[in-house]
Amino acid sequence: MKLKETWDYVRKFYRMIRKDHPTVLFYVILGGILKGFIPYISLYYSSKILDALLASDVELAKMHIMILLASTFLLSCIERACYQSMSVIAESSYYAVWKQTAHKAYVMEYEEFEKTETMDKIRRAKNGSNGSGGVESQISSSYILVSNYTSIFCSLVFTIQLLIQSRNSSNFIIYTIILLLVFIAFMTMENYMQKRLAKIEVTMQRDNEHMNSLSAYIISSALDVQNGKDIRLYRMKDLINYWYYVFNKKINQVFKKYADTAGTYYGIIAFFMQIFTAFVYIYVGLSVLDGNISIGDVLLYTGSITRLSTTFNEAISGYNQLVYRFEYLGNFEEFINSKNMHYEGTLPIEKRDDYQYEFEFKNVSFKYPNTDNYVLKNIDLKLKVNQRLAIVGQNGAGKTTLIKLLCRLYEPSEGEILLNGINIEKYDYKEYTDIFSVVFQDFKLFPLPLDENIAGSSDVDEDKCLEGLDKVSLKEKVLSWPEKQHTRLYKDLGDGVNISGGEAQKIAIARALYKDAPFVIMDEPTAALDPLAEAEIYENLNQLVNDKTAIFISHRMSSCKFCDEIIVFENGEITQRGTHESLLEEEGLYQQLWNAQAQYYV
Incomplete structure (x- = not known):
């Protein structure tokens, strides 16, 4: 040198x-x-x-x-x-x-x-x-x-x-x-x-x-x-x-x-x-x-x-x-000392009690850096307020990538995403992310007290925390733990409780509810739950999300029955959209996926 x-x-x-x-x-x-x-x-x-x-x-x-x-x-x-x-x-x-x-x-x-x-x-x-x-x-x-x-x-x-x-x-x-x-x-x-x-x-x-x-x-x-x-x-x-x-x-x-x-x-x-x-x-x-x-x-x-x-x-x-x-x-x-490329927005997010936020994808395409293949191609989509939306498709179709673009974890390679008519890049990044509560399929819980995991902070609203646990049917179980909701998860940092995959998924949902953001996004939210627990989550869906806009990504087609609209992705493109009943009558991927799983529901 x-x-x-x-x-x-x-x-x-x-x-x-x-x-x-x-x-x-x-x-x-x-x-x-x-x-x-x-x-x-x-x-x-x-x-x-x-x-x-x-x-x-x-x-x-x-x-x-x-x-x-x-x-x-x-x-x-x-x-x-x-x-x-x-x-x-x-x-x-x-x-x-x-x-x-x-x-x-x-x-x-x-x-x-x-x-x-x-x-x-x-x-x-x-x-x-x-x-x-x-x-x-x-x-x-x-x-x-x-x-x-x-x-x-x-x-x-x-x-x-x-x-x-x-x-x-x-x-x-x-x-x-x-x-x-x-x-x-x-x-x-x-x-x-x-x-x-x-x-x-x-x-x-x-x-x-x-x-x-x-x-x-x-x-x-x-x-x-x-x-x-x-x-x-x-x-x-x-x-x-x-x-x-x-x-x-x-x-x-x-x-x-x-x-x-x-x-x-x-x-x-x-x-x-x-x-x-x-x-x-x-x-x-x-x-x-x-x-x-x-x-x-x-x-x-x-x-x-x-x-x-x-x-x-x-x-x-x-x-x-x-x-x-x-x-x-x-x-x-x-x-x-590396530079941040796109987090320079300064516009504040309008605080609305009526949750009147409208998102629009305008001709959005995306490919990962140093690759030639598009994960998403020419997506045009509006997300309506108070809607229950399901996104379905086979693995690799681009469903999770769409959510990451919406949450600004990625930026579009082409096109733009608008919030109330303004490009989302112009908004203050921290304020922008505050309007989303997300449960990703690879969510992470930390070996810290349960209530701090849910609140994402050491400053916890205990009543709100217990309310969220009650909504996902975990309150009674948690209150039986040695230190109740203050009990540490896992044993990485000392004595704690090991929880099952289903319990972890319920806690992740409770964390999303605790944030109380106007947009609730759940990516495979019930994958680790047993059929009864899954049915309970979806049957109580309206109570869980209240008047918020909810987006669900799931491979379990039964979950789509609870949604107002279903969007079907194939090879990075939207190929179908409609209600559960209308898509069942239409020849296409949704009908194929439903029929493939229907025999197990019976």
């Missing part, structure tokens, strides 16, 4: 972190500089103390000792404070970044959020963080890297000072040329090996990302309560253990291959570092013999030059790790 690219990553990364922790750069830079600088204070004053003692100037030695102790103590305290503050920020930044990511997921358009490439970026960032370090590791590495660069700068300052002091020596040019040649050779060799190691490490980390994700999936599957029944009844324990062993064996092979190569390279680097250190001692010793520097300066200059070589090694390695992490951590920043 080029230096400019790295700088752009650094700038964007810390811009993301500073949203929640504006002081992070202050602690990283100040603490890193002090960490790199403090050892040179010790080297400098130790050399002065030694020279003073050799000159029998005890008072001067005492003064240098006091300065050394005071400055080291003061600066070390500041550095430790910076380090601790940085560590706290680094730890909490992990959660801050995920909070920003979750917030973006809430507000970005669903169509973009649902894309495979969008989710792949987040998965890669998560897997990379698990295998090679995440946000907190990157901040800590930045701290160390600032320290390394500070140390290199200080080493160069003292090395240049040594060269200046030795310039009058008759053998200065020879000594210096030899030292510089050895130094250049050592640094060139080390830089070459570190680059080779960096490439190998990147390959290893990328392989490890994939293997880590597979291994983590196996573990999460084994610990998922929902999988427990199948694992036991089909004796799958050994199968899961086998695949966990396979993935971990591959992980170990990846690490071993890298460790063998890295061990060889680091061994070579350490060997040449010792040779270079020997040349440094010889050079400094010759400078002492020529009278260019004092005995005490031996400590200063040998320490400075040897620290230069070791710190240079650490800086290259740290920089490579930093750059690699940016490859996947940059996905967080890109996701968080």
Whole structure:
């Protein structure tokens, strides 16, 4: 990665972190500089103390000792404070970044959020963080890297000072040329090996990302309560253990291959570092013999030059790790700062007690991004107020997609959708979604208290919550639970109750009723219910939705009998519409679907 690219990553990364922790750069830079600088204070004053003692100037030695102790103590305290503050920020930044990511997921358009490439970026960032370090590791590495660069700068300052002091020596040019040649050779060799190691490490980390994700999936599957029944009844324990062993064996092979190569390279680097250190001692010793520097300066200059070589090694390695992490951590920043494409509307939704809202689809077509096939084609449709509308058709006909377009989870590829004569894109998005209560076939309940699931908030109207549960015939059951409607669902976050699929579907319907929106949309609302419970829901349909407009998508044709109008979809187009009785008399898909299921009703 080029230096400019790295700088752009650094700038964007810390811009993301500073949203929640504006002081992070202050602690990283100040603490890193002090960490790199403090050892040179010790080297400098130790050399002065030694020279003073050799000159029998005890008072001067005492003064240098006091300065050394005071400055080291003061600066070390500041550095430790910076380090601790940085560590706290680094730890909490992990959660801050995920909070920003979750917030973006809430507000970005669903169509973009649902894309495979969008989710792949987040998965890669998560897997990379698990295998090679995440946000907190990157901040800590930045701290160390600032320290390394500070140390290199200080080493160069003292090395240049040594060269200046030795310039009058008759053998200065020879000594210096030899030292510089050895130094250049050592640094060139080390830089070459570190680059080779960096490439190998990147390959290893990328392989490890994939293997880590597979291994983590196996573990999460084994610990998922929902999988427990199948694992036991089909004796799958050994199968899961086998695949966990396979993935971990591959992980170990990846690490071993890298460790063998890295061990060889680091061994070579350490060997040449010792040779270079020997040349440094010889050079400094010759400078002492020529009278260019004092005995005490031996400590200063040998320490400075040897620290230069070791710190240079650490800086290259740290920089490579930093750059690699940016490859996947940059996905967080890109996701968080991505633009919302269509949620720019500002018009408020008119609040109407009579629910007089009229929707119209005008020549609406839709196809998913990067595909050529239309899911919906040339849809013209008006939704009447207070209507009970059923949408039927075979799988893949476009029924659920129509609802997602209506709810602005997707935007039409062609045509427009109007609310009271105005394109829905012009309305404020939050206000617009407030007029819908939806139960999708893949609805989600969370392992939180039941009443909070229904209210979608920790602020619950308990009477309204119980009223909704009563309408779906769950009130009596819920009141028998340990904490009644406050009981936690499932066991993911602690003690809770596991509920059946039918009970979950009733709770989802109760949640839709609690919202009390003028449009009620139910996508396969009774798929998990038994026939008696389904009949009860539809028989009480008018009481459930009152004077609201209701749209039902169902594969159970019996549910259509309760609706005012039925729309039949085939291959993304509306092919039939009418009442249950009129469509039964008309040859077409509805008649075929009804006849196919009618034998089971009898």
